[in-house]
Amino acid sequence: MTSTVSTALDLRFTISLPSDSKKPSFLSSPLRLSTKRFTVFCKSPSEIAEPRQNPSLSDQLKPLSLTLLSDTKDQQPQPTLLSKPKSTWVNPSKPKRSVLSLQRQKRSSHSYNPQLRDLRLFAKKLNGCEPTEAAFSVALEEIPHPPTRENALLILNSLKPWQKTMLFFNWLKTQNLFPIETIFYNVAMKSLRFGRQFELIEELAQEMINNEVELDNITYSTIITCAKRCNLFDKAVEWFERMYKTGLMPDEVTYSAVLDVYAELGKVEEVLSLYERGRASGWKPDPIAFSVLGKMFGEAGDYDGIRYVLQEMKTLGVAPNLVVYNTLLEAMGKAGKPGLARALFEEMVAAGLTPDEKTLTALVKIYGKARWGRDALQLWERMRSNKWPMDFILYNTLLSMCADLGLEEEAERLFEDMKQSEQCSPDSWSYTAMLNIYGSAGKVDKAIELFEEMSESSVKLNVMGCTCLIQCLGRAKRIDDVVRVFGISIGRGIKPDDRLCGCLLSVVSFCEEDEDVDKVLSCLEKANAKLVAFVKLLRDEEANFDKIKQDLRMILNEAVVEARRPFCNCLIDICRNRNLHERAHELLYLGTLYGLYPGLHNKTEDEWSLNLRSLSVGAAYTAFEEWMGSLSKIMERQEALPEVFSAYTGSGTHKFSQGLASTFASHLEKLAAPFTQSEEKAGCFVATRDDLVSWVQSRVPPPAVGA
């Protein structure tokens, strides 16, 4: 078992596989080795102070990019990442400049402080007092030992939130007992970073500059990561630039913090250039740096990049730790490689690492997305038997996976486990997953029971749970319950979103009685009045096509992208149920016009096909009619026809999916259309030209004379 797994992984290192990831790989990107300057590096220098003018990073990197580019001119276009970084570009007469210090900044060592207990207790008191200057001053008088440098540091380090830290720090400055050195600023900044107070951090940094207190790597990395946490990426880069200009070389901690800044900005080229430049300076990156790279490639869905990270670690003899594995697993999932994620996981276990909650969450998510039910359940068994750690996120991910795979019993067992457990009791996410499962399975009573249970407990219903429940009630045609649940939900503060509106709209399409339609529409009225007005407009025979077009366009524009096609599908279904076939055809036309049904119809010389996979039942019927209608016109014009006609409904991989295939099959049967279901491909209906032509002729009366 273990050896097979590692072989599988080894193969990936040695064989150059073609890239099949959906997103373009940086390998194929022409930008990768380009001279593109780092525009963020070219900002005007910081206004804060005048640093000594050392060459900026962009200047330092220029020779690199130029040599790299000229180097590639001789090569074939695709440099392989699996080879070691080339060193041929180094010109021995011009020694390359280093971009980072290989020595990590040393921390000062602390000797044991015998007054530690007292001071901690005192810090706790300060933390607990009123957050006013007055209250703080009073509390300060109870200081148990004189605020020597060491004692002050210890207290400063124990204060939170940042307001308290600042009060103490400012008090300390007024005491004039000893010079306030770098470490004091660093400790204060750490607390400010926790409170995301970037402005204050910058103020402190300015104060350091003014007072000629040295800014060291710890100062810079704290400033940079605070900027990052506050999403002030420009600031992060600006401070990184600054340190070069003041003549300070980043060490690997600062350097990898900056790699992460660029990675979060999606600047893959810049990260790789910095990485390679660091490597060329003799840097042996540690697992944290690799984790940054791995995450970046995951975000880009770049499988080749992930392989590159694994290969680099192998080449440099860096063993992945748990976080690196977790990051790479997540990345494999994002790159759509469930099999390789599984192999990597086995490698990790074989290496003696114990997976944690994050590892397992990543893997469960991947198996769920890949619809690998067996793997997911086996993993769950292993989790239980090995007593691997569980937390509520993992539980909820397992529940969502069950919802995706239709594993009702397993979900119930998990849900019960959660109720038993102390730390992982079900929250609104767990309830939503269960409502999703019962809703999809059509277990109306169980779904309602959950809903009642939530009302009694302190778990709040969310909009998705509400949507699942209403969908379930709608399918069961329990219209009064739909209205009741909707009313209660609004009362509990649910803000209807476009999905919920789409769900109500689909309930309208299920309604058989006018009375029921009106009930549901009056719910929908509270969430989206324009949509209701449009439904009413559809019934109005006076309404002309342009009016329909204009209003539909407005409604679709105001809806989130993922709700637009469901809206259109439901509206078509409603028209068909109300015998408004003309309108249904108009809506399908408009939906196609607005790009909701891309690739609906495909023509090749040999085959014309209709792709119905994203259509509702009514929309699919409408599209089929449209297709046959245009076929008959083409026949009238005696134009060339292909041998084969096919219609795809999809086979519905989702266990609970309603299955357009079977509905469509009986529809075709009723029409006596000569389509037969393909044996090789589920959900594919095929007809030959001759059969179809004679069927169309038999249905369509010859055109009236003069028409």
Add this chain to the structure above:
DNA sequence: CTAGGGTTAG
């Protein structure tokens, strides 16, 4: 435990 970098949910 006493100054800095990386990882979990529709």
